[in-house]
Amino acid sequence: MKLKPKITIADHFALMEDPRIDRTKRHNLIDILTIALCIVICGADSWVAIELYGCTKYEWLKTFLELPNGIPSHDTFARVFAQLNPQQFQSCFLNWIKSIQIRTDSEVVAIDGKTLCGSHDKSSGQSAIQMVSVWATTNRLVLGQVKVDEKSNEITAIPELLKVLELSGCIVTIDAIGCQKDIVKLITQQNADYVITLKKNQGNLYDEVENLFKSGISTGFQGFGHSTYKTEETGHGRHEIRHYVMLSDIQSRLDPNSVWSNFNSIGMVESVRQVNGKTTVETRYFISSLKDNAKKFANSVRSHWGIENSLHWVLDVALKEDDCRRGKDNAPQNFAVMRHIAVNLLGKEQRVKRGIKNKQFLAAMDNKYLERVLALA
Template sequence: MDAMGCQKAIVQQLVDEGAGYIIGVKNNQPTLAQAVQGLLEQAPARADGRTWHEHSETDKGHGRIETRRCVVCHDLSAIAPVLQDWPGVRSVVLVQSTRQPVRSGRFGPRSTEQAPEPSWRYYISSEVLDAQTFNATIRAHWAIENNCHWVLDVNYREDACLIRRDHGPHNMATLRRIAQNQIKLDASKGSQKTKRKRMGWSDDYLQGLFGLMPGSVSHAQISSDG
């Protein structure tokens, strides 16, 4: 869960329902963010594998080399007063990412002269996991988020939307995701962008996709007819 979900009431609800969590920490909770950052800055040079864990991995692709270093601390006694209002926290996590752009060369990829782009992300978690597992779990979450955002921006121009007032942004985001989910159910040929346009061109296709007409065709029928 990203930093927007870093609210005491949300964390309490997750604990009450017996759910685990990994939640991003940013300056929307300044006291918590300062405490977590301060503790993780005290990480020893070598993790002991008990209260401190560390793991690094490097990937190449999409025109860059990315290194992700994950540091985890399970001994939270030093920040216990701050965490008393945050139920269930058993670990704090740092993920440091560094991206180095590369370019293709005759003898393989070469680093560019552009400086690496470092970033730091902090998390609280109810789980007691090692750094490698945290690293993989957080990366998987962001892969899903990035893919979803890319589709919504390209097909629905979400970032260019000028709706800002009241519940408008939330309502429009919900409608986009409903439309996107329905389009995914249609297995007929054609890109998602084409199917979105078809929803605007054909009332029969739109109503059939949402099951709004009596005797409307199923998704399997849409697939075979399309």
């Protein structure tokens, strides 16, 4: 039987339309994109650094790129990334992710926004852009991202992502800004579950949920389907106990007209934290499509913060996203996609048991290791 050839990331991005007119095309678009990806994997953060890297690694790059007119200038890199269609770039990224993604049953998929502080351009009046990202917490992959419109917020951006992702069997977690009926509906239409933070932006529902938990606690949860789970952690001068409670069979009380899709349960997390002898108590509420399973609910809530610790932190600390001044027009948005590709590739490389920053350093020094990382694409 003849095996189908592997479709690589280069194949997906080869479908990009080149925004340059013919007379300015001295360099192949795929060469420009590949060199840029190499330098992001290696940890550089400027157009000049991309050109310098290309010149330094020219002989190695020439072994797999055409480079008909040598290495592009830093101005060429900046101009091309500013002109590339960000929707097409995003589409190529999504198609690549779909080709490498391994589905994990009940995987928690976290959706959250992040401001790219370095994308602010005072001279042109361009404010810092905000990107909404989707993070698969088990497989540790960025599944997609979309720019938030300047005159809008995450409420309009999240549905754009949900419409193009494949989420069947997953548990989608979002903070309170995603607590919207239309967003919940889009999630359940994909045969996915949800755990969404509930805050006072949903005034009546928040008050009703809070009162229902208070009533349940006072009566020992008589008349409620419920489950509980507890975790306890100690370290770095901190002691924290979290009590998780889920109430099911609540639709007739909270949503008799079924305006929320698959609204099967509500959750409460009470965190009791002791730090340096001081005790604080925090209570948070959630709505969910999950059945009564406090342990699964707890895992979903805790896993959601993986997008902060495993993605946003890596982007800021290892890839210096907040310090990165990456040009005008579409360049900041397109380069954000490049950083997400780098995070995915460096995360997939498991033979070297080091953090992302050290993997970047190794990739910059060792062409063989960089080839291994690129081969994962």
